[in-house]
Every structure is written in structure tokens, then in C-alpha cells.
Amino acid sequence: MNEKILDSKNVSVSFRINGELQTALHKISVSIKRGEVLALVGESGSGKSTLAMSIMGLHNAEQTEVTGSITLDGHELIGLTERQFDQYRGVRVGMIFQDPLSSLNPLMKIGEQISEAIVVHDKNAPNLKGHVQRLLTDVGIINPKRVAQQYPHELSGGMRQRVMIAIALSNEPDLIIADEPTTALDATIQAQILDLIKEIQLKKNAGILLITHDLGVVAETADTVAVMYAGQIVEQADVEELFANPKHPYTRSLLRADPSNVSPGEELYAISGTVPALKDMDHSKDLFLQRIPWLSDDVVNATIDEELEVVGDNHFVRGNAWKTFEFLDVTEKGHAK
């Protein structure tokens, strides 16, 4: 059970923008065991989806440079050709996307879209119709025969996401990447889809990489959490540890900004500023400190250790700021220890 299904070491991704390479991911190391759910959290622009696209090999090869190592069940993925990657995509790794309406082909029947995922890896797949219907039943669709004949626009949002999950599961992958699977859904449907993901984790014993910015989803689903900011991991820990004992100011701010932690009538807390643009990311610093107005410039601009510091059992934090300052609230309440 301890077998690492996904192991990424020092993964960096740069995009060629106007002829210049700009780093979007800087030395990311994460691993997922079979049956484990790793949640990647962070704001938009922090690089969560970029990591997922690197694992899937879906970056535009001409405009992207991926370095480091990503192994899937011991096989190196970085440097594979398109054709070689096609042997992994959809078979060993399945992916669930954010918006199930735009992620399904509007002109193709549901059944065709699922069977395509099977046929592309096995031209002579036996009993295709039965397989598709079994998959639809597995993801909790009550009337699989009818749904297979329908078009995406005829289904509800929750049903569409179930179909997306059926596609991701169609070849029993070792790893499932769920990129904000519940963001486009309403609250009750969200809960159902999360239950389904957890059920899959138990039944299929696959590793799950869950990308989200919703801490509620993390608390409910994940085993391990990696918090990302500006293309780097700033803190990583088991889920209970992270919620009980957050260290990095960004993690603390995220938890503070979670609306479910606010009592009625109280003002919502928001982190001021935004994630810096790719060209402004200097990964030798703790980039989040720029967003804390009361920190002095020498603290903000201090160069920090490249490695994450081990602060506990399976708990890693980036930078030093958390050691010298108390971060109750990023706006004003912080002070030196």
C-alpha cells in the first residue's frame, strides 16, 4: 500500500512568452501513493493546473520547457514523445476537468464520448456498449442506456461531471487528476461528486491528485495537502496537521480567508494584492511576503533556502518568515516574535 504511484522531483515548467522563457513552476516535488488523495491548493495563477498539464503531457511542446522528473509507477514521463504519451493518457492517468459542459464535445453523444476513451487504447474492446453502461452505472447514473444516447446539453451539471468521471475511469487508471472538479457545480451536487471521488479512491485504489481552491473540499476529501503559491509549494502536510498547525503565512491567510470560518455578520477576510505575474517571479525569495504590507523590505527581499524545512512528521514549510513573525492576520495584527 505504500507504493508511490506518482513521484515528481524538482519539476520546473517554463513558458516561452514573446521569445523569453518565464518560469511558471519552480522545483515542485510531490508524490502520491496508491489510494491516497493529495490536494493541491492555492489561488488562481499559483500553478496548480500547470503541474497537472505537465503530468498529462498536454503542454504545447514548442512553447513549454519541462525539466525535472515525473515518474508514474516507475516510468519517467518527462521527455516522452506525443505518441509515447498517448500510451499513458487516458489509460494510466485519467483526468477530470472543471467545467463539464465545455469539456464535453457538444456534438457527440455521451456514449460515443465514453467509448472513444476505451476504443482509442483497445480497438477490439469486447462488449463496448456494456462497458459504457457499466461505467455510467459506476458513477451513479440511474438510466445509463438513455444517457448514453443523449447529448451533453441534455444533462444537468452534476450528470455531466459524472460522465466526465466515467471517461476518466474508463481504463481503470492508476492515477486520477481532478482539476477543480466541483467548482462549476452547486453545493449539493458538489457533495455528491466528492462522495463519488472518495468512493472511487476506496474501490479502485488509484492515487488521486485533487486540485482545488476550496479548503472545505480539501478537509473533506484529502489525505495530504500541498499549498502552492506563485509556482512553488510553500507548505505541505497531512490534512489534519495542516488545518491544526498551519505555519506559512500564506497557509494561515488562506485558512483565515475561508468563508466557512467566519461567523454571520463578521466581515470576510481577503488577502490583499494578487499573485505576481510570471515575469516578476523571483523564486529565490518567499514571494508571498510581498503581500504583507507591514513587513520591512529586508524581510520581504531576503533570499531563502531552496529546500522546504521539515517541521514535523511529514510537514514541510518554505522560508523563514514564519519563525520570526507571528501571523495572526496578514493585514495588521502580525508582530515579531
Added chain:
Amino acid sequence: MWQTILRRILIMIPQIILVSILIFMLAQLMPGDPFYGNLNPNSDPATIERLRHAAGLDLPWYQQYFKWIGNVLHGDLGTSYVVNKGWTVTRIIGQRIWPTLSMGIIATILTYFLAITQALVSARNENKWIDRTFIVWNTMTSAVPSFVFYFIMMVLFVYIIPVFPSSGTGIDDTQSFFVNFFSNLRYAFLPALTIALFSTNSIYQYLRSNLLDQQAQDYVRTARAKGVQIKDVFRKHILRNAFLPIASQIGYSITGVLGGAMFAETVFGYPGIGALFVQALSGRDYTVITAVMLLQGILALLGGLLSDIISAWVDPRIRVK
């Protein structure tokens, strides 16, 4: 579906009435009349007046309109004053419609073929030299007036390299259908090819940007994530989605197929509906003008209907149950 079509056809009736009034008024607004340039300048004004009275041209326009529309409803489009003096308009159009139809079909097929080929090559080679070449070519052909190219083609393939006849339709009423069909092809091909070569721009631009748009859609990423090869994603997913808006446009091309091509027919001396219209306009041949415009108006409305039917047929999202 049938109910929707029926409803659309019913809505077309008031539209056609409105179109007919507009056409009639616009024709009447043109300066001059059929007798204007056709008589001896020394004719007695009283004679001209008598002719105008006999033709009913001295009546107020609405009286003329009701007389005309009444006859049209009985299938009588009137008699030509100028183009083929004395012939019924129905007979003239009947004679001209076949060459227009054959040329229109060839031109439309060639236009779509050329535009689609160029768009596919462009989209697969975005920003490479071949893509840029097609963009420049299409922009140029739509910026320069089409008749300039028609004259160039005419000079090239009729005079310098005489492979095509200079004018006529190749149709002889005494010959059988098949003889006419093949002899007409030789006459229709050059104007049709010329039209096609220089009118690919709108379809090309539209399809090219559709193809590029669709390549960036989420469902393409899903297909790639399934492990489908890029070329199969293009063939199975992108093409159909990109062609949707083009397919629905095809209905409108019926106006071009049957309505005639004014400039091309005139330049190539190919007597179809388009050339007829130009002749009728310059001779103020009211009956012919109104008949051709009415035909084109009805075709435009039918084209819209046809396009809607095609859209509903190819796009499940707008299919009416």
C-alpha cells in the same frame, strides 16, 4: 420539426408581400421609363404619352402595384418592353434560368472546395508562410473589385490561351438535354471557376478562425486527455464543430445559385439571370426588373429557411423536438 418549417413558411408570406412592395416602389423611383431611350428623339410627345397610357404607366404607383401583383399571383409576370420585346417575362426567365443554375452550382461547389481547402491548410499551419500566403491572397481578392479579376481571366483563358469560348451558353433549344448539358459545361466552367477563385474570402476567414477557436476549446483537451492522437482529435472533434456555422450558411448560397451573378455573366457574355438583370436595369424594363428582384427576394427568404433547417439538422443543441 415539420411544424417549425411550416410556421416559418407562413411567416414568409407577409415578408414576401413587403418585399414585393419595396421592389415595385424602387423600380418606379428610377428615372426614366421603358420608352425613354427606345424611341426616335423626334417622336411626337403625344405618341409617347399614348404608349405610356396603353402600358398603364401613367397610373399612380399603388394602382400599378395592385395590377401587377394581381397578375403575378395568376402567374403572369408581364411582357418585356426592352430586353426581348414582346416575350413574356416567364419565358425569358425560363430560358435564362438553366445557364444560371449550371454555372451557379459549379461556382458554389468550387468556391466551397477552394475556401475549405485553404482554411484547413491555414489552420493546420497557423502563422507559417502558407497560412500567411492564403490570408494575403484572400484579403486581396476581396479588396479588389471582382470584375478586374474577371477581365484578367477572360484575357488569359479566352484570348492568350484560347481554351474557353468567349461568350454564350452553349445551349441550343433544338438539341437534346444531354447534348446541351455537356456543351454548356464548357461555357459555364470559366465564369464559374473565376467566381470561385476570387470569392473564397468570407468562407475562408470564417472557417479558419473557427478551426483555430475550436482547437483551444476544453473538449479538445478532454479528447487529448483520453489519449486520442492530435490528428484524430482534429478529424473527429474539431472539424465538425468548426463546420457547424459554415454548414448553416450554405442555405444562403441558393440566392447565388439561382439569382445569377451580375458582373461575371455580363463580363463573360454568359446570358443568365444576372446578365438579364443588368440589361433590364439599363433599359428600364420594369416587368423584367421587378420579376428578377422578386425571384431574388423569395430566394433570399428560402435561403434563410434552408439555413435554419440545415442548422437544426447538424447541431443537436438547436434541434426542435
